[in-house]
Amino acid sequence: MATHFKRKGKRLLGIDRQDAIKFFFGGNAMISILALGAICVFLLKEAVLFFPQHQRDLEIFRLTGQEYANFVIEEMEEYTELKSLTNQAYYQEMNEAYGVERGLIDSYGALAGSIYDEGEDLADELEDARDALDEAEGEAKVTAQGNLDKIQKQWDEFLKQELAKADRAMIDSFGRLGEQEWQQLIEAMLEWDPVEDVPPALVAEAEKKLEQGMASFDAARSEISNAGSELSRLRGELIKVTTEIKEEAVADMSAAARKKALLEGSVNAKTEETRARLKKQAEEITIRERFPYAERIQVLEGSDEKHKVAVAAMRTGVTTGVAGLPTTFGSEEAGTLIDRVRAKQPELDGYLAESLEESLNWRFDEPVGILKSLALFFLGKDWVTNSSFHDFYGLLPLFTGSFLISIIALVVAIPFSLGAAIYVNRLAGPTQQNIVKPVIELIEAIPSVVLGFFGIIVLGEALREVSQVAWLSWIPGFPMQERLNILNAGLLLALMAVPTMFTLCEDAINNVPSSFTEASLALGGSKLQTVLKVVVPTAVSGILAAILLGFGRVIGETMVVLLVAGNQIAIPDFSQGIGVITQPAHTMTGIIAQEMGEVTADTIHYRALFSVGLVLFTISLLINISARRIIKRFGHAA
Amino acid sequence: MKITATIAIGTILAAASSFAQDTLVFKGSDTLGAKMVPQLTEAYTAAGNKVGFEIAAEGSSAAFSNLLAGTADIGMSSRDVKAEEKDAFTAKGEKLVEIVAASDMIAVIVNDKNGVRDLTVKQIEGIFTGDITDWSEVGGKAGAISVYTRNTTSGTYKSFQEMAMDKRDYGSSTQKMAGNEQIAAEVANNPNGIGYVGLAYAEKDGARAVKVAGVSAKPKNADSYALSRKLYYYVIGEPTGEAKKFLDWATTSDGAAKVIETVGFIPNAK
Numbered sequence: 018m019a020t021h022f023k024r025k026g027k028r029l030l031g032i033d034r035q036d037a038i039k040f041f042f043g044g045n046a047m048i049s050i051l052a053l054g055a056i057c058v059f060l061l062k063e064a065v066l067f068f069p070q071h072q073r074d075l076e077i078f079r080l081t082g083q084e085y086a087n088f089v090i091e092e093m094e095e096y097t098e099l100k101s102l103t104n105q106a107y108y109q110e111m112n113e114a115y116g117v118e119r120g121l122i123d124s125y126g127a128l129a130g131s132i133y134d135e136g137e138d139l140a141d142e143l144e145d146a147r148d149a150l151d152e153a154e155g156e157a158k159v160t161a162q163g164n165l166d167k168i169q170k171q172w173d174e175f176l177k178q179e180l181a182k183a184d185r186a187m188i189d190s191f192g193r194l195g196e197q198e199w200q201q202l203i204e205a206m207l208e209w210d211p212v213e214d215v216p217p218a219l220v221a222e223a224e225k226k227l228e229q230g231m232a233s234f235d236a237a238r239s240e241i242s243n244a245g246s247e248l249s250r251l252r253g254e255l256i257k258v259t260t261e262i263k264e265e266a267v268a269d270m271s272a273a274a275r276k277k278a279l280l281e282g283s284v285n286a287k288t289e290e291t292r293a294r295l296k297k298q299a300e301e302i303t304i305r306e307r308f309p310y311a312e313r314i315q316v317l318e319g320s321d322e323k324h325k326v327a328v329a330a331m332r333t334g335v336t337t338g339v340a341g342l343p344t345t346f347g348s349e350e351a352g353t354l355i356d357r358v359r360a361k362q363p364e365l366d367g368y369l370a371e372s373l374e375e376s377l378n379w380r381f382d383e384p385v386g387i388l389k390s391l392a393l394f395f396l397g398k399d400w401v402t403n404s405s406f407h408d409f410y411g412l413l414p415l416f417t418g419s420f421l422i423s424i425i426a427l428v429v430a431i432p433f434s435l436g437a438a439i440y441v442n443r444l445a446g447p448t449q450q451n452i453v454k455p456v457i458e459l460i461e462a463i464p465s466v467v468l469g470f471f472g473i474i475v476l477g478e479a480l481r482e483v484s485q486v487a488w489l490s491w492i493p494g495f496p497m498q499e500r501l502n503i504l505n506a507g508l509l510l511a512l513m514a515v516p517t518m519f520t521l522c523e524d525a526i527n528n529v530p531s532s533f534t535e536a537s538l539a540l541g542g543s544k545l546q547t548v549l550k551v552v553v554p555t556a557v558s559g560i561l562a563a564i565l566l567g568f569g570r571v572i573g574e575t576m577v578v579l580l581v582a583g584n585q586i587a588i589p590d591f592s593q594g595i596g597v598i599t600q601p602a603h604t605m606t607g608i609i610a611q612e613m614g615e616v617t618a619d620t621i622h623y624r625a626l627f628s629v630g631l632v633l634f635t636i637s638l639l640i641n642i643s644a645r646r647i648i649k650r651f652g653h654a655a
Numbered sequence: 656m657k658i659t660a661t662i663a664i665g666t667i668l669a670a671a672s673s674f675a676q677d678t679l680v681f682k683g684s685d686t687l688g689a690k691m692v693p694q695l696t697e698a699y700t701a702a703g704n705k706v707g708f709e710i711a712a713e714g715s716s717a718a719f720s721n722l723l724a725g726t727a728d729i730g731m732s733s734r735d736v737k738a739e740e741k742d743a744f745t746a747k748g749e750k751l752v753e754i755v756a757a758s759d760m761i762a763v764i765v766n767d768k769n770g771v772r773d774l775t776v777k778q779i780e781g782i783f784t785g786d787i788t789d790w791s792e793v794g795g796k797a798g799a800i801s802v803y804t805r806n807t808t809s810g811t812y813k814s815f816q817e818m819a820m821d822k823r824d825y826g827s828s829t830q831k832m833a834g835n836e837q838i839a840a841e842v843a844n845n846p847n848g849i850g851y852v853g854l855a856y857a858e859k860d861g862a863r864a865v866k867v868a869g870v871s872a873k874p875k876n877a878d879s880y881a882l883s884r885k886l887y888y889y890v891i892g893e894p895t896g897e898a899k900k901f902l903d904w905a906t907t908s909d910g911a912a913k914v915i916e917t918v919g920f921i922p923n924a925k
Contacts, residue, residue, distance in 0.1 A: 097786045108791040123794070127772065130869065190770035191796060271739070278746030286748025295745060350797065403807040405822040414827075478844070498801055498847055501830070584806070587827035601830050611806055611831065615716060 064631035067624035072390035074621050080310040080381055081263040082317050083407050086255035088376040093252050095368050096245050099361050106354035107238045111231055113348035118223035120193025124202055125220040127188045132179045133211055139175055140211035143168050180206055237341035244334025247327040256406060258316050266308045276302045314381045321377055328373045332366055400586045402622055410625040414588045418602030419572055425507025425598060426571040430514040431564060438522035443548050461516040469580030472509045477501055494596030501583035504598045509581060510571040518567035525559020526552055558651035562644040569640040575606040605629050677897045678707035682721040683731035684810050686853050687886055688712025690918040695905050698914050706897050715810035718889055728898055730889035733810035749891045754902055757920040760883040761815055762857035762864035762872040768846045771795040773866040776881050779819045782849060785826020803838045803850035806831040815851050818882045855919030874921045
């Protein structure tokens with residue numbers, strides 16, 4: 018190549034100008050490659066180190082007995098679901114069948130509360146005056162009586178005023194009372210005494226009616242609610258003791274570091290006094306060879322027995338409770354909820370038996386393999402950090418979130434970008450081409466944080482409003498509760514992916530040799546036939562590559578998903594079918610952005626985030642490699 | 656994401672002199688640094704004190720890392736110092752001094768359309784840990800509860816866990832928001848939403864604070880309200896010079912107390 022240029026000019030260290038230019042560009046390319054290599058090595062090192070550290074963490078989780086406590090925690094979670102359903106049904110039924118009674122009782126409470134808040138001082142005075150009258154003797158009795166009358170009058174006046182200006186929307190916040198009942202309540206309240214605080218007859222009656230009507234349901238519900246009390250107590254106890262062991266063990270592990278810090282400080286301190294104090298503190302710390310787990314874990318002795326008893330109590334309690342639930346309901350929803358409770362009960366029963374069995378076989382000193390560390394990261398369903406019990410690093414909820422959002426983005430972006438590419442390249446006139454192409458490519462210039470704000474304030478709100486429309490409620494996932502959700506994020510990312518995919522699709526279509534189209538047109542094919550039967554099939558490899566690269570673009574996007582996806586670290590509930598897309602989710606990119614700022618270097622949390630980064634990097638790499646493969650393999654057919 | 660942090664970074668210069676002057680650098684909690692401290696410094700300069708201020712609000716942890724690195728004069732924190740953070744100061748032979756700045760009450764907010772007006776601490780624990788998932792379980796109209804929390808960097812995230820949740824973990828269905836304002840905005844937009852915010856943010860249109868165990872989140876109830884906490888300034892060694900002057904003013908003067916009240920916190924009792 019250099020032979021095209023005439024060699025002239027001075028040489029420096031045997032390098033002439035042409036060589037210098039060549040080395041300059043070559044050097045730049047080299048630096049990029051080196052930088053990329055350095056990033057890969059750094060990422061890989063931090064990420065891979067996570068797994069042994071995670072293994073160690075899980076080992077401590079086991080050694081300290083926290084894993085044992087976790088059995089109980091999970092059992093309680095399963096049970097709470099059933100209990101929660103029962104409670105929902107109970108209140109649904111109560112609201113529907115005894116709405117007025119509830120309205121009276123609640124309104125009375127709210128009314129009395131707000132009046133008391135306002136007139137607390139006056140009420141106190143009233144009480145004092147009454148006490149004074151009780152204690153007074155002889156002459157003083159008359160004065161006390163007069164005083165009391167005066168205050169009583171003041172109170173009556175005050176009460177009347179307060180009741181007149183009572184805010185009905187605030188007091189009867191669910192609007193359960195009719196006009197007549199409200200007036201009755203206000204009237205009855207005129208007699209209310211802040212010292213005695215006895216509900217008016219009207220309210221007492223409502224209480225009685227409600228109590229009687231719901232008695233059998235209430236009994237069954239209490240049975241279910243109480244079934245968990247034993248296990249709940251055990252849970253609290255186990256969390257407490259095992260967390261204590263863990264804290265001790267962790268303190269023990271950091272004792273060496275602490276001692277070092279104190280010693281360092283004793284050298285660096287400014288005054289003699291602090292120096293001596295730090296030194297003394299350092300000397301007080303003794304470093305143990307190994308933390309005596311076996312000894313400490315003995316506090317768990319007897320837990321097996323308690324656990325057995327608690328689980329048995331729960332199983333019988335739930336079984337009798339569920340059997341005692343009513344079969345007919347005033348509220349349809351209550352009926353559906355109770356059906357779910359009945360279906361869930363045998364499930365819970367089986368789970369409890371299994372979990373108990375497993376916990377009985379649990380041993381604190383069983384070693385944890387590296388495979389478990391890998392499995393819990395890649396297949397773990399919980400990502401819990403900054404926990405006061407134990408941190409879990411499970412990728413699955415984040416991965417599902419990222420994946421769902423990207424799929425939605427692609428599903429929306431493919432038709433738009435492909436359609437636009439076909440139109441611009443084959444159907445549009447030069448003027449249209451000159452407008453459409455730059456405009457689409459301009460979308461890429463919108464900063465993603467701006468798109469994110471647009472997503473929260475405009476798109477999110479609009480989607481939610483539309484989803485509230487009654488006749489659209491047949492659409493799965495509608496009406497949507499959250500404005501920050503998977504769908505919203507997916508739509509925005511589609512917008513971001515369109516320019517990339519459009520440009521690549523257009524290139525692919527442009528690369529179809531003109532002889533192909535000319536041949537098709539010459540054979541009498543229409544313009545549309547030519548596009549659909551000749552151009553698109555020929556360009557399919559390029560289009561596939563465009564889609565893949567679009568996928569790579571969206572899965573790596575951070576700002577939009579962080580702002581718009583709703584940041585709920587849980588695997589979305591797929592039981593809703595396609596409606597799952599209206600739920601919030603968290604993503605792999607989002608979690609790194611959100612949590613990286615707070616973590617201390619080299620901790621397990623820090624490395625876990627790097628591992629997530631590595632997963633993202635691998636996905637992008639695979640996508641790029643396959644896109645290249647596709648073009649290489651099928652590309653030359655065109 | 657540190658949107659709030661970048662927004663809150665502001666340098667307020669004394670109007671009178673453009674000469675070289677002392678600058679006090681504040682770093683730390685978003686709860687203090689977003690509203691209270693900037694307004695305090697403004698009032699302080701307006702009162703004729705010639706000193707510059709630089710404020711960055713990035714979360715309580717930043718108070719200690721910056722103090723340690725010597726990049727802040729005064730740390731702001733919505734929680735007290737952790738043992739390991741204290742260790743780091745000890746190692747350098749420094750003594751960390753804690754000064755109570757004000758008290759904060761965490762308000763639990765629900766949407767205006769929600770009829771629930773009062774929650775017990777137990778119910779709040781249930782809602783935020785995921786034991787309670789439907790409004791009907793706490794006396795409201797049926798509807799799945801959407802729970803909005805701060806993200807894990809926030810001091811409030813931990814404080815709330817300690818004050819309201821018996822130190823249990825947040826439920827997996829909670830949604831982690833970047834700041835008080837975002838939580839208030841989501842709750843105001845979602846009839847089934849619930850979240851917690853500093854008292855200063857509870858007055859959002861469309862949202863209202865519920866009573867906790869019958870006590871409303873009002874400054875006069877600071878002692879009886881279940882979810883209240885202290886806010887701190889941290890300095891290295893007993894404060895001297897401009898820092899001492901400012902801190903004395905900010906924690907004891909009537910002018911400062913007024914400012915603290917207007918931003919929704921509760922000034923120290925005299």
